Amino acid sequence: MIQAYTSEQFPSHQRILVADDNPRLLESLSALLRQQGYETSTAADGNEACRLLREQDFTLAMLDLNMPGRDGFQVMDLASRLQPDCALIVVSGETSFRSVSRALRRGAADYIRKPFDPDEVLATLANVLGKQSLLRAHEDIQRQLQKSESLHRYIVNNSPDIVFMLDGQGRFCFLNSKVTNLLGHDPAELIGQHFRYLLNDEEASRGTEALKDPDISADRPVTFEVSLRTKGTLKATRHFEITAFPVDQAAWHESGGPDERYLSRHAHYYGIARDITERKEAEAFISFQAYHDLLTRLPNRALFRDRLNVAMSQARRNQHKLAVMFLDLDRFKIINDTLGHAMGDRLLQAVTQRLEKCLRKGDTLSRFGGDEFTLLLPAVPGREEAAAIADKLIDTLKAPFRLENQEIFIGVSIGIAIFPDAGQHLEQLIRNADLAMYQVKSRGKDGYCFFDSSMTVDTSNRLGLERDLRRALACDELEVHYQPQICLRSGRMTSVEALVRWRHPERGLLLPGEFLPLASETNLMADISDKVLTTACREVGRWIAAGHRDLRLAVNLSPAQVEHPEFVERLVAQLRLLHFPARNLEIEITENVIMNDLAQVSQTLRELARHGVKIAVDDFGTGYSSLNYLHHLPIHILKVDRSFVQGVRAGNDGACIVNAIVAMAHGLKLEIVAEGVENQDQLDYLSEIGCQRVQGFFCGRPQSGADIGALLDQPPIHLAV
Numbered sequence: 116m117i118q119a120y121t122s123e124q125f126p127s128h129q130r131i132l133v134a135d136d137n138p139r140l141l142e143s144l145s146a147l148l149r150q151q152g153y154e155t156s157t158a159a160d161g162n163e164a165c166r167l168l169r170e171q172d173f174t175l176a177m178l179d180l181n182m183p184g185r186d187g188f189q190v191m192d193l194a195s196r197l198q199p200d201c202a203l204i205v206v207s208g209e210t211s212f213r214s215v216s217r218a219l220r221r222g223a224a225d226y227i228r229k230p231f232d233p234d235e236v237l238a239t240l241a242n243v244l245g246k247q248s249l250l251r252a253h254e255d256i257q258r259q260l261q262k263s264e265s266l267h268r269y270i271v272n273n274s275p276d277i278v279f280m281l282d283g284q285g286r287f288c289f290l291n292s293k294v295t296n297l298l299g300h301d302p303a304e305l306i307g308q309h310f311r312y313l314l315n316d317e318e319a320s321r322g323t324e325a326l327k328d329p330d331i332s333a334d335r336p337v338t339f340e341v342s343l344r345t346k347g348t349l350k351a352t353r354h355f356e357i358t359a360f361p362v363d364q365a366a367w368h369e370s371g372g373p374d375e376r377y378l379s380r381h382a383h384y385y386g387i388a389r390d391i392t393e394r395k396e397a398e399a400f401i402s403f404q405a406y407h408d409l410l411t412r413l414p415n416r417a418l419f420r421d422r423l424n425v426a427m428s429q430a431r432r433n434q435h436k437l438a439v440m441f442l443d444l445d446r447f448k449i450i451n452d453t454l455g456h457a458m459g460d461r462l463l464q465a466v467t468q469r470l471e472k473c474l475r476k477g478d479t480l481s482r483f484g485g486d487e488f489t490l491l492l493p494a495v496p497g498r499e500e501a502a503a504i505a506d507k508l509i510d511t512l513k514a515p516f517r518l519e520n521q522e523i524f525i526g527v528s529i530g531i532a533i534f535p536d537a538g539q540h541l542e543q544l545i546r547n548a549d550l551a552m553y554q555v556k557s558r559g560k561d562g563y564c565f566f567d568s569s570m571t572v573d574t575s576n577r578l579g580l581e582r583d584l585r586r587a588l589a590c591d592e593l594e595v596h597y598q599p600q601i602c603l604r605s606g607r608m609t610s611v612e613a614l615v616r617w618r619h620p621e622r623g624l625l626l627p628g629e630f631l632p633l634a635s636e637t638n639l640m641a642d643i644s645d646k647v648l649t650t651a652c653r654e655v656g657r658w659i660a661a662g663h664r665d666l667r668l669a670v671n672l673s674p675a676q677v678e679h680p681e682f683v684e685r686l687v688a689q690l691r692l693l694h695f696p697a698r699n700l701e702i703e704i705t706e707n708v709i710m711n712d713l714a715q716v717s718q719t720l721r722e723l724a725r726h727g728v729k730i731a732v733d734d735f736g737t738g739y740s741s742l743n744y745l746h747h748l749p750i751h752i753l754k755v756d757r758s759f760v761q762g763v764r765a766g767n768d769g770a771c772i773v774n775a776i777v778a779m780a781h782g783l784k785l786e787i788v789a790e791g792v793e794n795q796d797q798l799d800y801l802s803e804i805g806c807q808r809v810q811g812f813f814c815g816r817p818q819s820g821a822d823i824g825a826l827l828d829q830p831p832i833h834l835a836v
């Protein structure tokens with residue numbers, strides 16, 4: 116009985132090629148198949164079978180072996196080439212072992228002997244088609260698996276994190292390729308290595324401990340931060356956040372290839388290492404920034420206070436002393452203004468380096484702001500030791516700094532407060548060190564001073580005034596005006612005297628008499644004179660460079676400036692820096708300065724004169740008037756005080772004094788400048804007695820640089836002498 120095979124089992128769209136040269140057999144076989152719902156195409160010989168194979172797609176071919184034209188073997192060859200998925204069944208009277216095995220070797224799925232039994236045909240057909248569909252399903256699954264495997268491989272390898280698995284001993288049994296990008300290691304070289312291999316010692320034990328935690332699971336993974344060692348040219352270590360948990364073997368369906376089978380048996384931990392280097396570095400930078408000065412990389416105020424607090428607690432506990440020093444650089448502002456902020460910054464860095472070399476590891480040097488530093492010596496036996504360190508700090512800054520081929524001189528004033536004598540509280544200690552520092556400033560800078568209680572009252576008053584003037588310096592409220600000096604012979608403006616003015620925000624333009632006494636009291640004189648010198652050299656230097664080659668600049672110097680041991684070096688360095696020709700500079704000093712320390716001043720002036728600078732004695736006749744020194748000193752100019760000039764009227768005392776001074780100056784071959792010329796009579800008189808230069812309201816009041824610049828470009832003044 117012919118068994119029915121439903122079309123559901125073998126859908127009708129399955130087309131079967133039937134090829135046989137026996138027309139009867141061909142027809143009966145194809146009818147049998149059609150009856151079962153298959154579509155069939157018939158071929159009466161091998162050639163036709165081949166043609167049909169080229170034109171149509173077949174699920175299965177039933178082929179006779181002995182056919183005219185091409186035989187069944189040739190048709191099988193073509194079928195396997197053109198339609199490899201087409202199953203082949205041989206239906207043949209040829210039953211020799213050779214033929215059967217040859218057919219099977221060519222890919223025949225089964226062999227039916229002629230004359231065929233319909234049931235056998237249908238059963239064989241069902242069997243072959245069933246196997247074929249199983250094979251297809253299997254191939255589909257394989258394909259899907261491959262796809263899914265490559266998708267997962269892609270996901271794992273392209274993860275931004277290192278994905279890894281460890282065996283029960285903590286050895287790597289899987290690593291994705293990210294480990295190469297992030298750490299420079301080839302995954303293959305790490306497989307079998309303990310994860311300690313990538314960690315430093317103390318982090319390795321932390322990591323091992325973390326994984327031992329019995330409570331960790333996929334829902335409660337362990338997370339810890341470590342730095343991992345890199346290989347090759349990558350940064351030495353990178354920071355990672357590791358998240359790991361034990362592998363749930365039950366959830367692992369072992370369906371993959373040998374690698375996966377190996378993993379499923381050995382992997383105990385699954386982990387992800389996320390690169391947090393940038394975040395860590397940003398955090399480190401932010402915390403560094405919060406506690407350090409970025410320019411010098413020194414601790415800032417906040418960190419200094421913190422360390423001082425700790426040091427004070429320790430000092431209290433151990434009953435020892437500590438020292439706080441307040442350091443303020445002398446002349447820094449001038450240098451900053453003259454050479455620019457970039458150079459100022461480099462100078463601060465260079466100063467820091469020198470200061471640090473004088474200190475021990477436990478000391479804290481901090482930048483308090485601007486050119487102010489504070490220093491904490493957490494344990495000092497007493498004042499002598501602190502004094503020795505202060506001496507060292509002062510000494511180390513004495514040598515000039517060479518920055519971009521410039522020699523820069525700088526000094527430091529240091530105030531010292533010893534705990535507990537100078538204060539029990541942090542703020543008090545810092546403030547008292549600051550007060551002691553101001554004491555040094557007011558005594559002439561470049562030194563140190565210990566705080567003592569008498570300073571509190573005395574200094575606080577002066578501090579207010581000094582702060583006001585300091586602000587004026589810092590905010591550029593000081594201006595330089597110039598008063599012309601006229602050569603009586605040519606009527607030309609041959610010199611200008613620089614005179615300082617304070618453009619006070621509330622009180623308007625202040626004259627030197629209103630603030631210089633305060634400046635010398637608080638010892639800001641040197642800073643002011645420096646500022647004037649710098650500004651004037653720049654401005655007058657421009658006029659000189661613009662063609663007024665012989666124009667001289669006269670500047671007033673304060674006693675403190677002239678008496679400073681490095682006065683000449685610094686002045687010459689400053690002139691060089693400002694490209695101002697020394698021969699165009701006149702410095703004005705009073706007789707009193709000269710007489711203060713004749714020996715010292717005489718040496719200083721000699722050095723200055725050697726550099727070509729001219730020296731003028733200001734207010735001549737009003738001081739000691741010890742004419743003796745004129746022989747010994749390199750003086751070039753005498754400035755007759757205006758009180759004498761104003762008394763000039765033929766026959767009176769003023770005239771006599773002026774006559775005498777001029778005569779003496781002629782004898783000593785000194786140039787004479789008469790100050791305070793206010794009218795034509797005075798001018799005529801001075802001209803008559805052979806005075807070379809005049810200065811006074813009659814010839815021109817002190818005026819701004821812009822006005823003088825304009826005057827210089829005008830024709831010579833006609834003084835009608």
Ligand SMILES: Nc1nc2c(ncn2[C@@H]2O[C@@H]3COP(=O)(O)O[C@H]4[C@@H](O)[C@H](n5cnc6c(=O)[nH]c(N)nc65)O[C@@H]4COP(=O)(O)O[C@H]3[C@H]2O)c(=O)[nH]1
Pocket residue numbers: 598613614615626627628631643644647671672673703733734757790791792793810811812813817
């Ligand atoms: N009555 C009258 N006065 C005249 C006449 N011609 C000029 N003067 C004034 O006389 C002073 C001349 O300067 P000085 O004797 O060096 O005297 C200066 C100088 O000793 C000092 N000074 C000014 N600028 C500086 C500075 O930058 N550094 C230092 N260390 N001292 C300065 O302040 C003093 C006063 O300066 P100023 O008030 O600018 O006063 C100037 C000027 O305005 C005149 O015809 N009649």
